[in-house]
Amino acid sequence: MIDEFLFCDWDEPPDAMNFERPYGEVIGKAADIVASLSPGRVDAADPRSWDAARELYVLAPAIVNVALNHSVCVQFGLPLHPTEYFEVDQDAPEQVRYPTDVEDEAFDLLARSIALARAAYRLDPGFGVLAAEYRVGLPHGLNGFMYTSKQDKYTWRAAEPAKIRSLADSVLKGGRPEIAIGAAHGSIMAGLFLAELLACDLWFLRFSMFKRNDRAPVVSARDEALIRAHGDGSKILIFDEDSASGTTLSILSGSVKEMAPKARTGAVIRHASSGFRPDYVGRVWWD
Incomplete structure (x- = not known):
């Protein structure tokens, strides 16, 4: 690796x-x-x-x-x-x-x-x-x-393998997911490494509130079919690399859970001040 x-x-x-x-x-x-x-x-x-x-x-x-x-x-x-x-x-x-x-x-x-x-x-x-x-x-x-x-300190900090391994260890304690679904574009770097550690499938939905002004996750009919193929979602992990305010992961989670209500959530870094608490976290960041 x-x-x-x-x-x-x-x-x-x-x-x-x-x-x-x-x-x-x-x-x-x-x-x-x-x-x-x-x-x-x-x-x-x-x-x-x-x-x-x-x-x-x-x-x-x-x-x-x-x-x-x-x-x-x-x-x-x-x-x-x-x-x-x-x-x-x-x-x-x-x-x-x-x-x-x-x-x-x-x-x-x-x-x-x-x-x-x-x-x-x-x-x-x-x-x-x-x-x-x-x-x-x-x-x-x-x-x-x-x-x-372009350089992005938040994406880079959350790409540290030790932090991602910590998240993977936490997720695996709750059961190996079949698929991890990340918020792109920021979570791609961390997500590629995370999926290898989890030995699961990987997918990305475009949802970039700050770089692309996305108001909601971009979900096509084919994306929806892929998500629904995983049943109630208990084997789905929804993740983001850096959960600062928690808004991105919260909205992404809500969107996916409309199709797969039992999906779990994770973040490599959760800021202590974040209003959203994922099920699994690699590192809590104290601002």
Whole structure:
């Protein structure tokens, strides 16, 4: 796992978190780094491996981010643009009508992007092949989508493996979930690592109240079907990386529980002043 090489200052986000790259280049660079960290090629005691692992840790979430944006645009009839993220009004008429097979492919692409990013965190020996196959199958234009990442101290603090392990240990005491559903975009980094520790499926719903001005979780008909497939929700974990006021996780939980009422909640960090108390917490943060 990638944490074998992660020796970082978890209070201050690294410069590596600031980058702008085409999507295809992100995938290719991730493949190069995974290969460089393969057994026999590098020692975890070598500081050069620490820099590479840190770059991969902040790079891999982009694999999911872009696919999620693509899926949201297709599911809700928004234009596809090489650089822009669009605000989503789930009640507005569709601007573009996509064929059903295109909607299915976009949803499947998101699932495959999550699997690929998880393989990166596992340092999967077959990642290079998986990445090449994924890249070949990208929809037209997505390879060149320009992804921009910016430093975020809250996301970074909650991405510390020790904190995520603490959350995973807490969750497992209550029973292993079948699936973890995170609030994207902030929870992607922590979520990829968490799902590996829990050995469960992973999904993300776009719900970014501060970066994207989302008023509610963006839930498509296909998202709803995926959630309802887990019955009463007792095997679902709804999570966020950092529960400061608790608003994001509270609203996300309420939305998912309309479909799966017994779903559980978790946060890597819960601020002591938070008005929402998840069922499971990795670390309580005293402001």
